[in-house]
Amino acid sequence: MSESVRFRFNVDGSNFTTAGQASVQVKKNLRELGIPAEAIRRVSIAMYEGEINMVIHAHGGEAEVIVFEDRIEIILSDHGPGIPNIELAMKEGYSTAPDNIRSLGFGAGMGLPNMKRYTDDMKIDTELGKGTTITMTVKF
Amino acid sequence: MTVKELAEREGFTPVCLPDPERVIEGGYCGDLLSWVMGRAKSSQAWITIMSNMNIAAVATLCDVAVIVLSENVSPDDGVKETAEARGINIIKTPMATFEAAALISSLI
Ligand SMILES: Nc1ncnc2c1ncn2[C@@H]1O[C@H](COP(=O)(O)OP(=O)(O)OP(=O)(O)O)[C@@H](O)[C@H]1O
Ligand SMILES: [Mg+2]
Numbered sequence: 001m002s003e004s005v006r007f008r009f010n011v012d013g014s015n016f017t018t019a020g021q022a023s024v025q026v027k028k029n030l031r032e033l034g035i036p037a038e039a040i041r042r043v044s045i046a047m048y049e050g051e052i053n054m055v056i057h058a059h060g061g062e063a064e065v066i067v068f069e070d071r072i073e074i075i076l077s078d079h080g081p082g083i084p085n086i087e088l089a090m091k092e093g094y095s096t097a098p099d100n101i102r103s104l105g106f107g108a109g110m111g112l113p114n115m116k117r118y119t120d121d122m123k124i125d126t127e128l129g130k131g132t133t134i135t136m137t138v139k140f
Numbered sequence: 141m142t143v144k145e146l147a148e149r150e151g152f153t154p155v156c157l158p159d160p161e162r163v164i165e166g167g168y169c170g171d172l173l174s175w176v177m178g179r180a181k182s183s184q185a186w187i188t189i190m191s192n193m194n195i196a197a198v199a200t201l202c203d204v205a206v207i208v209l210s211e212n213v214s215p216d217d218g219v220k221e222t223a224e225a226r227g228i229n230i231i232k233t234p235m236a237t238f239e240a241a242a243l244i245s246s247l248i
Contacts, residue, residue, distance in 0.1 A: 017218075020197030024226070027201060037182075044201045045177050052173075105190045110174030117178065 005033065005067040011051055011078075013060020016104060022063045023048035033067060039140035042118040043072050046136050049111035050076040056101050057081070058132060071120075071139045079131040086124055090116065141248045143206045143229045146185070149247070155209070155230035156220050162205040162229060164248050169237050173198050180204055185244055187237050189213045196222045205229065208244070210237040 007029055009022035027044040035043075047063065054061040058080020066073045083089045090112050097107030116122050121137040144160035146152055168180040169187045173194060180186055182203040188195065191213050199207050206229040209215065215223070215230060223230050233240050 017193040020194065020201070024197055024200050041182070041201075041203065048197065048201050049174065049177060104192050104194060105171055105173040106194075108172035108174040110172070110178055114174055114178040 004069075007065045009063040011054050011060045011063055011076075013055050013058065013078075016055060016101070019052050019055040020048050023051050026065050029065075030067070030072070035067070035072070036140050039072065039138055043074060043138045046115045046118040046122075046138070047074050047076070049115050050074065050134055050136070052106065053111055054078045054080070056097060056106060061131070071137055074119075074136045074138075075133065076136075077131065077133040082128040082130060082132055083124065083126045084128060086126065143185075143231070146206065146208075146244065146247065147229075147231050149243075151235055151243070152208075152231050152233050155215060155232055156224045157229050157231075158224050158227045159229055164205045164244070166248070167208075167241055167244055168204070169241050177202060187240050187244070189237065191215050191219065193219055193222065195219065196226060196228055199223070199228045200226050206231055208233060208240055210235055210240045 023044050030040045058078035061078030064075045088094055092113045093109040095107045095109035119136040120139045123135045126132040141164050143162045147154040164185045165183040167185040170176045171188050171190045180202045183205045185206050185208050186204040187208040187210050189211050209232040212234040
């Protein structure tokens, strides 16, 4: 196994205005590591959507980013309510975001579809009442 | 056209220009952040009426050249400072999104 670099973040679930900080930091870190720009873009967009979902739908959680020689893995885990119907949640336009969140520009129901589109692999592990872990891989 | 050149046009007012020489290559209009995340491309002008702090993160991650706030919208408290610190250009205009987009499109 080749050496890997790891970044870990706590994602605060109570602050919508600072949401996305971990993703912004990861973008910076990946730039410093000299990762190709297109891969950085895909990682930071997918991670941002997941990070925002943890804040909006799951009271926050943890984010971990692991940089391998040929790929980046993003692991987002929360102890929120879980996703009752993954197929439905993955549909473009499906959203349970409340009105106050929608007024900030969220709730288009495009986050999970974006995460799928921008990554090479995405796995959702979820249990009702326990939480959700999403693992995404971006190859470069 | 650079962001600075756009900011100097009649009808546009700079809010903050930490990276004024950034070149605008196309544009994207939208207020729903996940649409913007999914569709906006690097170096575009992003025209929106959204003014809250989350636009700073979206602009950073999408790497747009400038946020253009249309309809005379002003950024919420703290957005200008955050944008300045992160190198995100913001311009505002009283124009509607359609008019701003049409004008920018004709200039680039
Ligand atoms: N971590 C999570 N925990 C619980 N439910 C989630 C989580 N992530 C997503 N969901 C559910 O899946 C739905 C769809 O998520 P998606 O990110 O696609 O849209 P959204 O967050 O509602 O809106 P947008 O991302 O466009 O701002 C959410 O409305 C929510 O019901
Ligand atoms: Mg979402």
